Each structure stands twice: as C-alpha cells, then as structure tokens.
Amino acid sequence: MDVSTGDIDAPHSMGTTIIGVTYNGGVVLGADSRTSTGMYVANRASDKITKLTDNVYLCRSGSAADSQIVSDYVRYFLHQHTIQLGQPSTVKVAANLVRLLSYNNKNMLQTGLIIGGWDKYEGGKIYGIPLGGTILEQPFAIGGSGSSYLYGFFDQAWKEGMTQEEAEQLVVKAVSLAIARDGASGGVVRTVTINSEGVTRKFYPCDKLPLWHEELEPQNSLLDILSAGIPDPMVS
Helix, strand or coil: CCCCCCHHHCCEECCCCEEEEEECCEEEEEECCCEEECCEEEECCCCCEEECCCCEEEEEEEEHHHHHHHHHHHHHHHHHHHHHHCCCCCHHHHHHHHHHHHHHCCCCCCEEEEEEEEECCCEEEEEEECCCCCCEECCEEEECHHHHHCHHHHHHHCCCCCCHHHHHHHHHHHHHHHHHHCCCCCCCEEEEEEECCEEEEEEECHHHCCCCCCCCCCCCCHHHHHHHCCCCCCCC
C-alpha cells in the first residue's frame, strides 16, 4: 500500500467510545483517547471531553474537525448567553444549541455528541445528539464505534440512584470493555464528574485499566515485548 496516498491522508476520525451516565446528584462523562486516521493512530492521548461552560461538558465522536467546530461555536454562543442572563446556562439550553447546529448542518456534519452537566433547576442531565441532529434526554447515553459492544452491558449494569463512586466505576469499566473489543477505541480513559460541588476530572492510564478476554499486558516498548517473548528454537 502506498502510504503517501492511503490511510495516512484520510480525515481524522475519533473512532471512539463516549459515555454519559446520571447518578444520584450529578453526571459522569467518560471517553477513551484514540484518534485515528484510517488505520493509523493519529493521537493516542486526545481529550474527547470538551468544556462548554463551567457546568456543562460535551463528549465528541465521529469526525474530529466537525465535533471541534460544533463545540467551539456552542461555547461562544453560551458565553454570550451567560453574559446576557448574568447566570450560568442550563444543560437543556446547551444541548438545544448543539442540536440546532447539528440539525441545520446535518448534510455536512459527521459527528455524534453527548452533552452532560448540572444546573440548579433540573440537577444532572444527559442528552444524546446522534448523526442528524436528533436530541434525546436519557438516564445514560453511549456513542462512537465502541458503543456497539456496550448496549447489553448497560441494560444489565446501569441502575437508578447510583452513588458517584458507582457511576464512575461503571463508566471506567464500560470504556475499558469497549477498548478490549473495538480496534478504533484505545489509549487512556478520562472521566468528568459534574455535580452541585463543581467539576472533577480523573485520568486512568492504560496500565491501570482492567484486562478483558485475551488482552495483552501493556508494555513500555516493542523491545520489551520482543525480549520477554522470544521462543526457544525448535529442535528436530
């Protein structure tokens, strides 16, 4: 394959696993960190959870460029909105702005988004906005290529009234499960917890994530793998 005209020149895509979960008091957002260009990993530690306001964050999947420009526009409009009202935007207002941009440009955008946040009127809220600009308020939302492996898991594992710790553990477990199965998801796991006390970001490096199925232990370099796994020569 001629890499000069092959996958290396393909548009950046965030192949991705993104998750938003409500719990008793707020929301937890989570994502992997792999950004791909065709079959190549363009960025193994990207941050797919973007701040819109102090109390609302956005999980991005699909085209990296499309999701970034939508989040930039929404952040600008919400800043104007906050100045005019003199108070933070609600999660619903932020989600409807994302929906408006996504729907009005649905023929040009290739991005699926999850909006999560907390406000004093409705508490913690999660909204999913898939391709096409539909808006769905949900107790939990999953998106990206890795979500295909998680629907049954969430049907079984999610429950109403979870504590913050339970919700964070669920999100990290779900993203690590998707990473194990989905070749377009990988890297580290990032989470953002939003509640009445503010925002907490957490980072889970790949060597701290649980291993599933026949996953290999993380190695520092290819040399470590080669030196540890050289087989004995065959004797006839």
